Amino acid sequence: MSKTLTIMLLSGAAENEDAEFATRLALAAQDKGHKVQMYLFGNAVNISKKETPIEGDLHIQQRLVDHIEPTKSFDRLAEIISRGGDVSTCHTNEHARGIEFREYVEGVKWGDVGGSFTKYLMTSDVLLSVGH
Amino acid sequence: MLFFVNKPEEGILDRIALIGGDEDKALLLVGDAVTFGTSFWEDRLEDLGVEDIYVNKSSLEARNIELSDGCEVVDYDEIADLLLGGDEKIVSL
Numbered sequence: 297m298s299k300t301l302t303i304m305l306l307s308g309a310a311e312n313e314d315a316e317f318a319t320r321l322a323l324a325a326q327d328k329g330h331k332v333q334m335y336l337f338g339n340a341v342n343i344s345k346k347e348t349p350i351e352g353d354l355h356i357q358q359r360l361v362d363h364i365e366p367t368k369s370f371d372r373l374a375e376i377i378s379r380g381g382d383v384s385t386c387h388t389n390e391h392a393r394g395i396e397f398r399e400y401v402e403g404v405k406w407g408d409v410g411g412s413f414t415k416y417l418m419t420s421d422v423l424l425s426v427g428h
Numbered sequence: 429m430l431f432f433v434n435k436p437e438e439g440i441l442d443r444i445a446l447i448g449g450d451e452d453k454a455l456l457l458v459g460d461a462v463t464f465g466t467s468f469w470e471d472r473l474e475d476l477g478v479e480d481i482y483v484n485k486s487s488l489e490a491r492n493i494e495l496s497d498g499c500e501v502v503d504y505d506e507i508a509d510l511l512l513g514g515d516e517k518i519v520s521l
Contacts, residue, residue, distance in 0.1 A: 299512045301511065301512060312459065312460075313458075313459045313487065313490075314434065314459065317434070317458055317459065317484070317486075320486075320504050321504055321507060321508065321511075323504075324504035324505050324507065324508040325508045327508070328505075328508050328509070328512070330512050422511050422512060422518050423518075423520060424432055424511070424518070424520045425520045426434060426520075428434075428435060
């Protein structure tokens with residue numbers, strides 16, 4: 297039977313494994329036919345924004361780049377949404393970080409606790425809070 | 429009752445006891461919380477009535493630590509089944 301998994305993610309991609317875990321779990325749940333809702337709160341709002349690549353030398357050793365790239369979660373977030381996942385942010389947390397103006401990953405919704413997250417809570421079978 | 433744990437904080441064990449009471453308990457350990465799967469915590473978890481311990485494969489491989497015998501290593505596919513495949517109550521700590 298299909299269920300609805302809601303993940304409240306509180307960590308960004310570069311501070312620990314939470315974002316990588318949450319996005320990989322979301323994809324695995326979708327593979328099994330379950331519905332996924334993600335609410336991005338705290339530093340997790342950073343993964344809601346399109347990556348802005350720089351040009352030229354990164355001044356980062358290739359070995360470190362190879363370690364970092366799989367932990368970035370922008371592409372997995374876009375895939376979750378393309379498969380029907382419902383992903384929204386806390387816009388107040390975006391504002392606090394000075395990034396509210398930046399363009400979202402395709403399909404991410406502007407949101408808030410009182411509206412978006414409350415709706416998720418009321419329509420969840422399983423809720424995971426993933427953060428530190 | 430399945431407890432999702434991703435932080436290696438000892439106080440979480442008190443919360444598991446408080447929330448779980450006399451119910452059967454299982455742990456799903458991810459991130460740094462996989463350290464609860466080592467032999468150091470074995471007696472403490474047994475005293476809490478924890479019967480099953482599931483450990484995220486990628487978190488374990490990243491740390492190269494040795495688990496106690498009672499742990500079962502699970503990938504994302506299996507974690508999705510644990511969380512969504514049954515009627516067990518899930519508690520996220």
